[in-house]
Structure formats: structure tokens, C-alpha cells
Amino acid sequence: MHGTNRHITGSATGGPETPPLRVLYVVPPSKQFAGIERVTDEIASALATFESPRFDVSVLYFRDYPEVVDPAYSVIRGEAERTRHIPGAVQRVLDTHRFDLVVIPQFEIAFLCMVQDRLRGRRTHIVLHLHGNPEIERAVSLKSRVLFAFLKPAAPRFAGVIAVSPGLARHASAMMGGGVSVEHMPNPVRQLGDHVRVGAEALAGRNFVTVARLAYQKGHDIAITAFRRVVDAYPDARLTIVGEGPERPKLEALIARLGLQDNVRLAGMVANPSAELASARAFVTASRWEGFGVAIVEAMSVGLPVVAAKCDFGPEDLIVAPELGELAEPNNPDGLAEAMIRQLAQEPRAEHVEIRRRHAAESAKAAVVARHAAYLADLKRSLPA
Template sequence: MKVLYVVPPSTHFAGMERVVHDLACGLARRYRRRIEVSVLYCHRYVELPESLPYEVLFEQVGSLRAFPRKVARQLGRDRYDVVVIAQFEPTVLVWMLHRLARGKTRFVMHLHGNPKVEGTTSRRARLAFSLFNLLVPRMDKVIAVSPALARYLASRTGHADVADYLPNPVRQFGEVVRTAGSGGPVRFLTIGRLARQKGHDVLIEAFAQLIAQGIDAHLTIVGDGEEQDALSAQIGRLGLACKVRLAGKIAYPAAELAEAECFVSASRWEGFGVAIVEAMSAGLPVIATDCDFGPTDLIDMPEKGEVVPAEDVGALAAAMAGFAARARSRAEESVRREAAAFFRLDNVVAQHAAMLEGLAWRGDVVRG
């Protein structure tokens, strides 16, 4: 069978882009005799290796407006059994063009983000998302990357079985040997693009409250993005220049995970929470905000960490202070590492392969 993954226009090789790449690599290597995998990118990512086990297709697309036509042209150029496209709006635009051309390829909508937020970003998005409840059930398959997102889709569309939960593959940092000692400042870490979504501004405010309580602590923020200047100014304004480090983008943050004692995610919204799982794979406890969607699915017992209300500076500061006051024990590391292992690439790829083959070979008519 032939499968085409499509990555919508984006200049960042981050969560969604990396997930597609990892899935394609896993499928191409493990199931190469049964599944022929291609990935269509709209941007040339420097992070991609030169040699890859799957076929790379490239269409220079700078905006979503030109995207549907370019992808539909590729679907007309070659015959695929299944096409998997990330996110609602890009998927339905390509799907409509393909069905108008009487195309029969089966469509999988792979939802990584938060439809509540994505449907408010522009007039075009608001128009597209006004058809959400009508169009989502018409896909051949809808994948949600967290159980909470799958439940939301069922509630919103009124179709209990509209989406299947399939986990994202997450890099495992099982080789990390944590080096943070029992003395010195309590070391907090967060990893994520420097964007409003990730709530770094909330975290910095909470951290300032922590320091004001006389707690000796240090915060490292790994990532880059459009809010770097604003966050740097905030750190300076709060007098935290010696306590907070903006480490920039780090491709493989094993050293930072090893030096940390607690991972903090202050996101305003998510689709899943890849960085939370990466932290747990390194044995770190996690403090996360109860945002839509993902964190509460991942942190479901005290051994894994604590969840606090989103955008609540005081609650986040209190959770961090509570962690700092507790004895620095590593007794529960194995629980967190074991939970993260569920998201290993081999396990996730097997689930995606079963979904793709079941969809390609089932006997019912293509939805349209």
C-alpha cells in the first residue's frame, strides 16, 4: 500500500513536523515490505537528514491559500491508498478539491493541536471551523493525539466514535543520568517554543514569586521563537537575570534534563504535551497546567507530578514552592520512566501501521 503524509506550511520543525518525520521513518524501516511511505513538505527543514528511509516530496508553499491545490496536484500525479494530513483546515481543503476531482484516496485527519484555538485565528479559520461538526465525521478516519482531544471531538460533533486516540511517538531520554545534587538551588526546567501558547511569561511571573519567598532556585528555558525579546525584557524587569537562563533552541536537550530536578509546563493550550513525556522519560517529576488538551491525561497520579489551573500564577508558584520544600527523592523515577515508555517509537508505529492497513484494505466505500 502507498501512504502519503502531508505537513502543512510551517517554518518550524517542531512538534507536529517532528512527529510526522518520526512516524514516516518508523513505518518505512519496520514495514517497508508492506507500506510505501512518502512525506510532502512545504518547507525545506535544515533539521532533516540528507538520507531518509522514506520518499521526500517538496512543494514550495508559503501560505495555506496555495496549499490545497499543490497537494491535490500531487494526489493526481500519483496514486495513494491513504493520505494523512495534519490539522483540520488543511485536511478539509485538500479533501474537498480531491473529491471534486472524483478522487478516491482515503483521507486521515491527524489532529495535533487545539481546535478551540485554531478556529479563532482568522476570518478564514472561523469560516472553515463553522463547518467542523459537518466535515469531521465525513473523513475516512480522524486521529486525536490525546484522549482528552478525542473526547472533545466526540462531544463537539455528537458522534461518540468520530475519532480514535493514537499516541504520538516521543523521544526517550532513558539514558539520562540525573546529575542534580541534594544541595544548591532547586533546578526547574521547561522546554518549548517561545510563543504565547507555551505560557513562559506566566512561568517567569510564578518563578519571581518563588524567589520573593526566599527560595533558592534556578530556571532554564529551552527554546526559541517570536517572544524571546519580550521574555528577556520580563526577566530583566523582575530582576531575575542571574536566576533565569534563556538557553535557546537545543536539538537534543539531554544535558539540560540531566541537570534539572523538576520540569514545568505552563502552557495555555496544547494538543498533547510531547515535552512532558520527554521529561518523564528522563525521570523528572512534572508540574503542568490543566490546559486543553493533554496534560491531565499524562499526569494522572501523584508519582508523575502535579496539575494546576492554567494561567494561574499563584497556583503555579505554590506548586513549585511545594516541590522545593519536599525532600529531593528519586524513588519514583521508575514510575515516570515506565509511563513515558508507552510512547516509544516502536510501540506507536505499530499502532499507526495497524490503523493504516485496516483503513486501506477495508471494504466499505470511501467517504465523501
């Protein structure tokens, strides 16, 4: 990871009389460069070169990621192995750097950072950026449940609260008592359809694809179990699962137990799944929970219809018309199988490909970053100096 402490002062279009808006993003010490890490890198990179308003963007990382190469923003390296170490690391950065706004993902981290900030006598403007599922976070540990008890009283003390999907924004606002505005700020999604799109031959086939890490959250076991019924109805149906992760041994055993070795393939990690998407009839996801659904948007950008479990949060905010796909009951292999079978029974329509691509384009990076830029600039203007 390169670019340490290299601050960008803005574009040539501005002058010294209009100083850039100084923003710090905090990235938790995750072992993988996945959701929060990738989204932060993309937004920070784009904001650092945004012309009006201008931004001076820094990102605080606690791990070195090979995916971060010569970023346009400044990289600040911190030391933190666990959540409880992050607030102190943020305060050490604030000892030597000044920022107008500090954007922190996940309530637990943001709340602890705000508490330590106040104990240090500071009044840093912290923006809470919600990516995941608060109910899942509360369920995983007693510590999270205790901290979430402070969500309602703490919420008004954040400079702003943003969420990656409308459903998550509504849920978070209700948890906060309804008196705090939670803005929907979608994740930027690469438009794979700019380079390849699904063709008539693939749409007429019986190949399904999913793209997600092999983790319990993503529900691959549900999709594989459902696919047994799909294969019973259409013996030549195929499912390609793109991704890698700790669930691989369990999924391999499930595939063997259901006799699906010829129908289900674990393709491993693929950096750009354009080819896999373009050769499929439909995209399927059986996630148990989501925050947004980046892979769904990527699939639609290629022109694929989507069969998705109606989990919290994301899929129902994205699949809003029949032309885009179908929602199935979550945690229900039979319901998912029926939706996939219905997809195979439908006559594909070429005009729906462009409808899906236009819908996906609403999450293109340029559009999303412009929304983030406007939100942060408006927020800065509304806050005390």
C-alpha cells in the same frame, strides 16, 4: 532535504503477492521543523521500514528542512506558501501517484483538500490527524471559524480521524456530534532517559527547567512571573528555559523587571536537552494550550517530576498520578508558584524516578509506530477499494 521521489517497496520479508500499503503524509508549509514536522518525519521513517504490514510511505513537503536527511520514505516537493494553495498541490501529486491513504494534519487543511478532491471527481481516502487545539484555531481568524462550521457534516466523510491526546480526541468527537470515532494516537517521543537520568543530587537541588519555543502559547511569561514567588521563598532557586523564539525580548524585559537576572536563564535552542533535564529538580510548563506535550514526556523519561498548567490538551492526560507531578490552574502565576514551592518542600524519592521513566516509555517510538501501523492497516481493510 534529500531523498526526493525515492519510493520504498517494503522489506525482504514480503513478496509481490502482498503489496505495501501506500500512505502519503502532508506537511503544512511551516517555517520551523517543530511539532507536526518532526512527528511526521519520525512516524513516516519508522513506517517505511516496518516489516509487517509493509508500507510504501511518501511525505509531501512545501519547504526544505535541513533536519530531513536521507529519509527512508519518499520525499515529494510541492509548491504552496499559504493554506489555500495546499489542496491544489495535493491534487497535482494525486495526478501522478496513487495512495491507499492520505494523512493530513489540521481540520482546515484536510477539509479544503477533501472538497477539492471531490470537485475533481476523486474519492481519496483522507485521514484527518489532529495535533492542535480546535478552540484556539477557531479563535484566531474568521476564516477558521467559518471552516469549522463544516466540521460536523464533514467528519463522516474522512476515512479516519486521529488525535494526539485522549483529551483532544474526546473534544473533537464532541465537536463532531459524537457519531464519529476519533482514535487516540500519541506522538512518538524520544526517550532521553535511555542516555541520561536525573540523579539524587539534582533532585535534592532547587533547579527547575522548561523546554519549549519562546512563544505566547508556551506561557513562559506566566512561569517567570510565578518564579518571583518561588525565589521569595527559596532565594537559591533557579529556572532554565531552553528554547528560542519571538518572545525573547519580552521575556528578557520581564526577567529584568522582576529582578530575576540571577535566577532565570534563557538558554537558547538546544537540540538535545538531556543535560539540562538531568541537572534539574523538576520540569515546569505553563502552556496556555497544547495538543499533546512532547516535552513533558521527555522530562519524565529522564525521571523528572512535572509541574504543569492544566491546559487543553495533553498535560492532564500525561500527569495521571502524584508520583508523576502536579497540575496547576492554567493562566495563574500564583497557582503555578504554589505548585513549584510544594515540589521543593517534598522529599524526593528515588523509586519515583523509575515510575516516571516507565510511564514515559509508553510513548516510545517503537510502541507508538506499532499502534499507527495497526490502525492504518485496519483502516485500509475496512475501506472500499
